[in-house]
Amino acid sequence: MDDYLRLLLAALLGAAFAFLLSAMKAARDEQRDLCDRLGEAILETADLAAEYWLADGKSTKIALYEARLMGAQAYLARYRLIAVTWFAPKDRWRVEDGMAEFYDSLTGGQFKVKKRAADPLRAEACQVQAATLAVLVREGNLASLKVGAQIVRGLGWHRMRRWFQRLFQWNEPRH
Amino acid sequence: MTGSAKRVREPEITIVVARDFSRYPGGRYKADGEFSGEAFREEKLLPALREAEAVDARVVVDIDGAAGYPSSFLEEAFGGLVREGHYTSRELDSLLVIRAGALFDSYRLLAEKYIKEARPLA
Numbered sequence: 001m002d003d004y005l006r007l008l009l010a011a012l013l014g015a016a017f018a019f020l021l022s023a024m025k026a027a028r029d030e031q032r033d034l035c036d037r038l039g040e041a042i043l044e045t046a047d048l049a050a051e052y053w054l055a056d057g058k059s060t061k062i063a064l065y066e067a068r069l070m071g072a073q074a075y076l077a078r079y080r081l082i083a084v085t086w087f088a089p090k091d092r093w094r095v096e097d098g099m100a101e102f103y104d105s106l107t108g109g110q111f112k113v114k115k116r117a118a119d120p121l122r123a124e125a126c127q128v129q130a131a132t133l134a135v136l137v138r139e140g141n142l143a144s145l146k147v148g149a150q151i152v153r154g155l156g157w158h159r160m161r162r163w164f165q166r167l168f169q170w171n172e173p174r175h
Numbered sequence: 176m177t178g179s180a181k182r183v184r185e186p187e188i189t190i191v192v193a194r195d196f197s198r199y200p201g202g203r204y205k206a207d208g209e210f211s212g213e214a215f216r217e218e219k220l221l222p223a224l225r226e227a228e229a230v231d232a233r234v235v236v237d238i239d240g241a242a243g244y245p246s247s248f249l250e251e252a253f254g255g256l257v258r259e260g261h262y263t264s265r266e267l268d269s270l271l272v273i274r275a276g277a278l279f280d281s282y283r284l285l286a287e288k289y290i291k292e293a294r295p296l297a
Contacts (some may be wrong), residue, residue, distance in 0.1 A: 107247060
C-alpha cells in the first residue's frame with residue numbers, strides 16, 4: 001500500500017512540475033510575443049512618420065498622417081506598459097527614455113504647422129530612433145527571460161525593493 | 176556639501192491639462208489650430224507662474240488624462256518659457272513641477288528636457 005501511495009505521490013508531483021514548467025513556458029512565449037509586437041509597432045510608426053515628414057504642409061493627406069501619428073503614439077504609450085512588466089527597472093527606464101526621444105522625432109519640430117516644408121532629416125531621425133528603441137525593447141526582453149531574472153521576479157524582489165523604498169522614502173536614482 | 180539645495184515651495188497651484196485646457200492638445204502655434212502649445216503657455220502656464228511667484232507657491236502641471244501630446248506642443252508650451260525669455264531653467268526648477276503617471280512619464284521626461292535644453296532667443 002505504501003508503495004502505491006509513494007508511486008501516486010511521485011506521479012502527482014511529476015504532473016504538478018510538468019504543469020508548472022508548461023505554464024512558465026507559455027508565460028515566456030507570451031512575453032516574447034508582446035515585445036516582438038511592440039518592436040513591430042515602433043518600426044511601423046517610424047515608416048508612417050517618414051511618409052509624413054517627407055510630405056510638405058500642402059499635401060492633402062497631412063491631416064490624415066497627423067491623426068494616425070497621434071493614434072500610433074497613444075498605442076505605443078499604452079502597449080509599452082504591458083510589454084515591459086517583466087523588465088528590470090533599469091531596462092524599463094531605458095525604454096522610457098528611448099520612447100521620449102522617439103516621440104520627439106515623431107511629433108516634435110514643426111508637427112501640425114500648416115505651412116511647413118518637407119523635413120527629410122526628421123524622417124531619418126524617426127527611423128534611427130525607432131531602430132534604437134526597438135533594440136532597447138529586445139535587450140530588455142532578453143534580459144528579463146534569463147533564468148536568474150525569472151527567479152528574482154518569482155521571489156518578488158522588485159516588489160519588495162519598491163516596498164522598502166516607500167517605507168524608508170528612499171528614491172532610487174534613474175541613472 | 177557642494178551646490179545649493181533646490182528650494183521647495185509648499186503651496187501649489189495645479190493645472191490639469193485635460194481638465195483646464197483640452198483633452199486633445201494641438202500643435203505648436205495658435206495660427207495652426209486650437210489648443211496649441213503657444214495658447215497653453217500664454218493662457219494657462221504664464222498666468223499661473225506669475226501668480227505662484229507672487230504668493231511664493233509652485234505650479235504643478237498634471238499632464239495625465241489627455242489623449243496624448245504632440246512633442247511640438249510640449250516644446251512650445253514648456254521650452255517656450257525659456258526660449259521666449261520669461262524664465263530661466265534654473266528658476267523653473269523650483270517654480271514648476273510636471274506631474275505624470277506611468278503612462279505619460281515619457282512626455283514628462285520630454286517636457287523637462289525641453290526646458291533644460293531651451294536657449295533664450297537673442
